[in-house]
Amino acid sequence: MTDHSAPARPELDRFRDRIAALLQDPATPHGLARTLRAVAKELDLAQHHEEGRKEWPGGRIDAIPAQVQIGGGTHRIDGFFNIDAVPPADLLWDVREGIPLRDSTVRFLFSEHFLEHIDYPRSAKWYAREAHRVLAPGGRLVTGVPDAAHVLTQYPAPPERTAGMIERWYANRSCREDINTFLDLVNYVFRDQDDDPTYNPHYWAYDFEKLVQLFTEAGFARVEPWDFDPRIANPKREWASVYVVATKLSG
Ligand SMILES: C[S@@+](CC[C@H](N)C(=O)[O-])C[C@H]1O[C@@H](n2cnc3c(N)ncnc32)[C@H](O)[C@@H]1O
Structure with missing residues (x-):
């Protein structure tokens, strides 16, 4: 069994600690902090991936799932x-x-x-x-x-429809109050993102x-x-x- 608590690569852990320190520093500007959060997230993914690779070092898993x-x-x-x-x-x-x-x-x-x-x-x-x-x-x-066609074919939409769609897509999201117009919904499909460091953005529609x-x-x-x-x-x-x-x- 793989020990999932063990650091996969110590240099990644050191890098993560440096980023965490910068993110706690109030002098770190907003733009840099956003980018550092994205890097921290990639470091987490790299660590998880490393754990998976340790389990199946050959790169092809032994199980043959249908x-x-x-x-x-x-x-x-x-x-x-x-x-x-x-x-x-x-x-x-x-x-x-x-x-x-x-x-x-x-x-x-x-x-x-x-x-x-x-x-x-x-x-x-x-x-x-x-x-x-x-x-x-x-x-x-x-x-x-x-x-993407679902939003693009409805643009521009009347306010009632916009409000209904925002409610369906964003009711449980912390950025709910920042999604206000139909164009924000178009943005959702193409580049959905928020400041939650664990959130995975949309890269393509x-x-x-x-x-x-x-x-x-x-x-x-x-x-x-x-x-x-x-x-x-x-x-x-x-x-x-x-x-x-x-x-x-x-x-
Ligand atoms: C928006 S969630 C969708 C979850 C689920 N399919 C659903 O519809 O409720 C996107 C999922 O894709 C996974 N994911 C994103 N990038 C990935 C990657 N590079 N490799 C494997 N999984 C990834 C995320 O961890 C997350 O679980």
């Missing part, structure tokens, strides 16, 4: 092997470093509200190629993301056409709309999201 969820966070799905950059997960792994599974082994790969949290093009395109690599022939990749292009380029034979299934997907994601299922050529 159903895998990427970036599920606390939304675990029965019967799925959960890979995420932070706990809880069956495997802590930064998927920007690839998917640590064997070629052509997975039958069903699922992710929702994950893809927009990794940078485009490098990480998103590599993720799409990695998903294609690990899927068995005929295997399926389901991907759900916030639907997607619609159906972009998902089809991304997964077709990665080698998938078909990319089609996916009918939302609350037995698998997080029910709170049904509204204003777009889901596709990409199928790898069989045989």
